[in-house]
Amino acid sequence: MPVTVGVLGATGAVGQRLVQLLAPHPDFEIACVTASDDSAGHAYREAAKWRIETPIPEAIADLTVRETDPEAIPEDVPLLFSALPSAVGERVEPALCAAGYVVSSNASNARMAEDTPLVIPEVNPDHLDLLEVQRDERGWDGALVKNPNCSTITMVPTLSALSDFGLETVRVATMQAVSGAGYAGVTSMEIIDNVLPHIGGEEEKMESEPKKLLGEFDGAEIDPLDVDLAASCNRVATLDGHLESVWADTREAITAADARAAMRDAPSLALHSSPSQFIEVFEEPGRPQPRLDRLVGNGMSVAAGGVRETDMGVQYDCLAHNTLRGAAGASVLNGELLVEKGWV
Numbered sequence: 001m002p003v004t005v006g007v008l009g010a011t012g013a014v015g016q017r018l019v020q021l022l023a024p025h026p027d028f029e030i031a032c033v034t035a036s037d038d039s040a041g042h043a044y045r046e047a048a049k050w051r052i053e054t055p056i057p058e059a060i061a062d063l064t065v066r067e068t069d070p071e072a073i074p075e076d077v078p079l080l081f082s083a084l085p086s087a088v089g090e091r092v093e094p095a096l097c098a099a100g101y102v103v104s105s106n107a108s109n110a111r112m113a114e115d116t117p118l119v120i121p122e123v124n125p126d127h128l129d130l131l132e133v134q135r136d137e138r139g140w141d142g143a144l145v146k147n148p149n150c151s152t153i154t155m156v157p158t159l160s161a162l163s164d165f166g167l168e169t170v171r172v173a174t175m176q177a178v179s180g181a182g183y184a185g186v187t188s189m190e191i192i193d194n195v196l197p198h199i200g201g202e203e204e205k206m207e208s209e210p211k212k213l214l215g216e217f218d219g220a221e222i223d224p225l226d227v228d229l230a231a232s233c234n235r236v237a238t239l240d241g242h243l244e245s246v247w248a249d250t251r252e253a254i255t256a257a258d259a260r261a262a263m264r265d266a267p268s269l270a271l272h273s274s275p276s277q278f279i280e281v282f283e284e285p286g287r288p289q290p291r292l293d294r295l296v297g298n299g300m301s302v303a304a305g306g307v308r309e310t311d312m313g314v315q316y317d318c319l320a321h322n323t324l325r326g327a328a329g330a331s332v333l334n335g336e337l338l339v340e341k342g343w344v
């Protein structure tokens with residue numbers, strides 16, 4: 001029997017991707033969709049202004065959008081996927097967890113909370129057990145799991161692959177697509193013929209979340225990875241797919257061939273949404289590129305290339321589809337892991 005699920009913030013850029021991924025999913029069945037009070041009470045097909053390249057799923061189109069409120073969500077929906085703005089998530093998600101729902105969330109609130117697992121299933125699935133601590137401390141019957149920021153998800157799989165060499169210093173410059181700002185994000189007048197060299201709060205997220213993701217969980221708490229990490233984040237005029245230039249210096253000397261092999265060998269999982277190849281490594285120069293490569297592994301792989309040795313360690317480019325692997329797909333994968341591990 002599929003698990004009945006809800007989508008919070010279902011009308012937005014990430015919410016629509018969640019609906020696209022969950023509607024045909026064999027293990028989940030969407031029972032409710034929520035959004036702001038402006039959308040509540042309307043049919044999903046009217047409220048969502050569907051902007052995805054595949055047709056709106058007919059079974060969901062006629063659902064009435066509900067308010068984003070624990071009272072409005074049916075009790076027999078154990079798992080909720082959240083694509084809410086972080087200020088709304090901060091208010092609503094703990095109330096939902098206290099009411100017994102398990103929430104797999106994209107929103108940035110609570111990502112760095114000590115008792116909240118921040119998970120990329122292929123990188124740190126063991127951190128999910130932090131939920132025992134969370135339930136003890138908060139007295140929740142439900143649970144809150146976060147996936148990282150979209151630019152963090154693009155880079156961390158490659159760093160995880162290199163971590164056996166002892167990461168010491170990481171520098172990264174991002175080129176992030178406009179869909180990362182949501183539908184009401186940057187205007188065409190701001191972004192066409194332009195690069196915006198500032199994305200509020202993004203550099204801080206990229207400099208903190210990887211340390212938690214790559215940290216050690218000892219059964220009680222996460223000891224973050226001690227790595228010198230600095231980021232520069234930029235919005236560019238691509239639609240989907242964040243491209244990032246990374247310099248990673250390691251304690252143990254590493255050749256470009258070592259780095260390529262470590263990335264290529266990073267294992268995928270057997271979850272429904274897992275790509276067959278977790279990190280797709282390109283040998284040819286000039287790849288990966290957003291337009292050509294954002295859909296590798298159905299948008300769930302990370303692509304890497306241009307690997308070379310420099311005075312600042314190994315340097316390479318990596319790319320992931322920001323609303324698939326970087327957001328909705330990441331939440332769905334976490335949902336699949338929650339079910340596999342018996343948390344739902």
Ligand SMILES: NC(=O)c1ccc[n+]([C@@H]2O[C@H](COP(=O)([O-])OP(=O)(O)OC[C@H]3O[C@@H](n4cnc5c(N)ncnc54)[C@H](OP(=O)(O)O)[C@@H]3O)[C@@H](O)[C@H]2O)c1
Nearest residue numbers: 009011012013014035036039083086107150180182183327
């Ligand atoms: N876009 C990305 O690539 C990406 C990647 C990683 C993480 N995220 C995170 O995912 C979340 C959603 O981002 P997005 O890009 O999908 O944003 P978005 O396009 O602006 O969508 C926001 C969603 O939240 C709903 N909402 C807004 N205010 C609300 C309120 N007061 N109460 C209840 N619902 C409310 C909106 O409903 P209405 O349509 O009714 O306004 C809409 O469904 C954010 O926390 C973002 O930081 C986004």
